[in-house]
Amino acid sequence: QVQLVESGGGLVQAGGSLRLSCAASGRTFSSYAMGWLRQGPGKEREFVAAISTTGGSTYYADSVKGRFTISRDNAKNTVYLQMNSLKPEDTAVYYCAAASSSSRIRSGVPTNWGQGTQVTVSS
Numbered sequence: 001q002v003q004l005v006e007s008g009g010g011l012v013q014a015g016g017s018l019r020l021s022c023a024a025s026g027r028t029f030s031s032y033a034m035g036w037l038r039q040g041p042g043k044e045r046e047f048v049a050a051i052s053t054t055g056g057s058t059y060y061a062d063s064v065k066g067r068f069t070i071s072r073d074n075a076k077n078t079v080y081l082q083m084n085s086l087k088p089e090d091t092a093v094y095y096c097a098a099a100s101s102s103s104r105i106r107s108g109v110p111t112n113w114g115q116g117t118q119v120t121v122s123s
Helices: 102-108
Strands: 004-009 009-014 018-024 031-039 047-052 056-058 069-074 076-081 092-098 117-122
Touching: 004 092, 018 031, 018 092, 018 117, 031 069, 031 076, 031 102, 047 076, 047 102, 056 069, 069 117, 092 102
Parallel strands: 009 117
Antiparallel strands: 004 018, 018 076, 031 047, 031 092, 047 056, 069 076, 092 117
């Protein structure tokens, strides 16, 4: 099992940027595909981005492609989400997720979740 703790959320104006971090405990971080999901007010939880165990493959929801970048540092047991050109519709609680494969994260069924960090984008 891996425990996940997100940080970096906050309030930002439209067009601004934020960088989310997710610190993972345990020695097996590099064996997990990692990703981010989000849940906006009144919406279902949705996939945002995923990254393979080595970082060699990345995947994005169409709504964030070209604006968000996912990366990982296996030496630091940390995954990041750089969010640029933020829009009010990006407002959500962002959850870090881990799974045995990126397909599970893209399907919205990871095996481990963090508690989430709030991102609010004002217009």
